[in-house]
Structure formats: structure tokens, C-alpha cells
Amino acid sequence: MPTSMPCPSIRIPVELLTQSSFSQFGTVIENPAHSPLPPSQRGPAPDAVSANQGSAIKLLDVTHPSNLYSLAPSKKPAKAVMNMFICSPRELRPHEPSESMPSSWGDLDFDEDDYGNNDRALLDVSILERHPFTTQTFIPMGLSATERHTQYLVIVAPTLPAAASKRHTGRPPPYPTPDVKKRTTSIKDIFARARPSPFTNEAAPPPPQYSRLHPSARPKGPGLPDLKNLRAFVASGNQAVTYGAGTWHAPMVVIGQRPIDFVVSQFANGVGMEDCQEVELMAGRNAEEGVVVMVDSDSSGKVIVKAGVGSVMAKL
Template sequence: MTLARPHFLPTEAQALELVAQPLTREAFAAFGDVIESGQRPPLSINAGMTARHHDLAHVDLGPEGGRALVNIFETQPYALPLRVAMLERHPLGSQAFVPMDGSSFLVVVAPAGDTVCVEDVRAFVTDGRQGVNYARGVWHHPLVVTQRVANFVVVDRGGAGHNCDEIHLPDGVRLLVS
């Protein structure tokens, strides 16, 4: 797969401040899935001892094949306001983040594509019991926690092919998240 070199589109505003909105399935739908247990009634399994919250995200391994990787990320906290200088995308598969310790985190995203328009960047804040699954190709900031070191289960694609592109904001453009 040959991809065009990603770039930010110019913006008239030299500084853009994003206020993180509460994360909801509806608001996040263009970027992927919200992973939370309240989406639908659970299935009762294991002789009634377990409630299975089933099929909460579309794990996309891409048309070229690959395998699912299950990882644990230990993430250091950022200070707010966060200055966004870079976004990344995974063109060959989805990437999911689920907090292991109830940590709330910020989600900074932009639509999939070979360009990123600064005005299209969105920010969400989770409630500590929600995870996200970024759809293949969706631009996102690396994991952002603000209160303490936090651990996350991360499910993404392993296998052949280049699966991480980075894009940097041009000089003079400031994107702040609070």
C-alpha cells in the first residue's frame, strides 16, 4: 500500500483552543468505537457468574492481513493545557485503548485522510470506565492522561507493513487542549 505523505492544511487561526467534550458513542462515531459496558444488555455466561459485554469494538486488522496484538501501556501524565504538536495514524489497522485502573484520559482526534485540517481536530474526555477504538487511518494524539501514571490494555495490529504515520503541526500554529 502506497500512501501519500500526510500534512496539515493551513489555517487562518494561528491559535486554536479545544475544550475536551464528554466522550459519547454518537460524538465519537466518525473516529471509531467507544468501549464501555453499558452499550447493550450483557450475555450471561459461566453458569450465571459472569456478565459478558460482547463485541464492543470492531478490531480491524486491515485487508493485507496481520494479527491482533494485546499490550499493556504504562503512561506518564501530561500537564494541561496540552500543546498538540503531532498526531499519528495507523493505516493498516485499528487501535484500542482501555484503562485498567479507572483513569480518565483525553482523546484528541482528526478524520482519516492524507491531510489534517486543524479546524477538524476534536477532543474528548473519558469518564475512566470508557475505552476507545480508533478506526483504521484516524489521526490521534498519543495516549494522554493528566492525573497520574496509568495502565491501559491496548489492542492493535501486528504484522508486515508500515503501520504508523506521524504528522507535525506547522510552525506558528498552536493547538491547545484543556
């Protein structure tokens, strides 16, 4: 049974999923030529080479799978696994006025009466999960980049420091801290790490594996999710997403008329608490509601971006 966490009444606007906006949480996998952003806002493109006798372009290292199970308490090795999730559209509740605080990522009038031709519905976020020692990549199948009637949301949150997690729940964090060996500090070891080493002709030993990873892929520690900085992104059919190891996220949320099939790639060792950790979000005492994502859509059902990059374009 997952641990529970009291949460504030807070409403989250939807942002456009881009690599720059998502970078602290993981990787967006997409063909840069199909990005909805203008070239000046896309960031550096992945390296590309010609392939298949010149009939294809190969984009290199579009995401970086990480296996950090060597840091897990059990030390049980993991294997690469690939599963499929058939995700049905979520039930949304009708919009109603609220005194919930706005998210840090949008300053919106929640009670505006005139949405023009747009509709607003609400998604209650009741649970978050993470995979502390592995990245997890979701690849949608059969979803067009121009699909207007079905899309999916990517909902993520940073990790609180362990001390802050204890303040939020009144008890220590429920999850183990990654077992990271401390470096010894003997005189010999100090000199051995010098460049050049006085004991050999070799350079200093390389840094630990996790320190060379992108920050989104490094182990996050035992902290609970930072709900006040939770973010919601809408993805198109030509985008896949990789959650960095230990990134708190909601189960995949499909919005629209039909299910979406996702191929999901990750590592796993079969130890429940090391493969997946969950937190149930409970509205605080006297709270009007818990964590809510505001889903605005046009007459066709297409989700409208209301915050961050792309919000201005969406309003035009």
C-alpha cells in the same frame, strides 16, 4: 522523520466521551449501566446474554477489530499484537489570553476572567498519528470510574480529502493510497452481478470486505488530518476506546497526578509506514500558537466538560 503540516491557531474545548459523539472516529467500550448520560441519550445497548452459570452478563460485540492489511502496498500479512503503554501525566502550560479561533465544537469566551473555582490550563498538540490498516484499542487498567485526580483525553481528527491535503502543504499527500481493486466492467461481469445471475444459480458476489465495515473502520485514504474539526474528549476509568482504522489521533494524554497503564490491542505487519504514520503540527507563519486543547478543571483536578453533550450538566 514525520512529515510536517502548517496549522492554524485554534483552541479546542473538551467534550464528554460518549459513543454517539465519538462514532465517526471509532468505538467507546463501556458498561451501559455506568454511562454518565441519562438512558434517553445512551443509544442502543449491545446485545447481552447470561453467562458463567448465570453469574455474569456477557455483552456481545462491544468493539470490532479490523485487519485491513490486505490493502497495504507491501501485501505483507499482519498479526494480532497486544502491548502495554505506561503513560505519564502531561505537562500543561498556564492559561493566557489568545486571539486563536474557536473550534467548530465550542463557542467559548477564551479570555473570561472569572472561572469561579475552576482552573484552565493549555495542552499544545504537536503531533498526530494513525494506523491506516488496523483498529487500535486502548484499555486503561487500575483507573476507577470515580477517579477525580487522574483522567485521560482522547484527541482525534477526521481525514482531509487528498486534494485538500495537497493544498494545505503544497505537495502530494505523503502516504500511499490503499490498494483497492477496481471492479471490471466487461459485459459478462455486468451480467454476472445481476440478481439472479444468468450464468449460475448463485446470487451476486458479496461486496468487498471494507464496504461492510462501519464508516469509522474503513480505510481513510492518504489525506492529512482536518485540524479545524479536531476534537478532544475526556474519558473516565470505566471506558476503553477503539480508534477506527486510519483515524488521526494524538498519543494518549493523561491528565492528573499519576500514570495510567493501558493495554493496547491492534494488528501489525512490521512495515513502519504501514503500521504507523505521523504528522508534526507546526504553527503557521505569524501564528500566535498552534493547535491547543483547553483543559478546565475543578479544585480536585477533575477535568470539566465545556462543549457538547454533558457540558450543561458539568456547569450545574
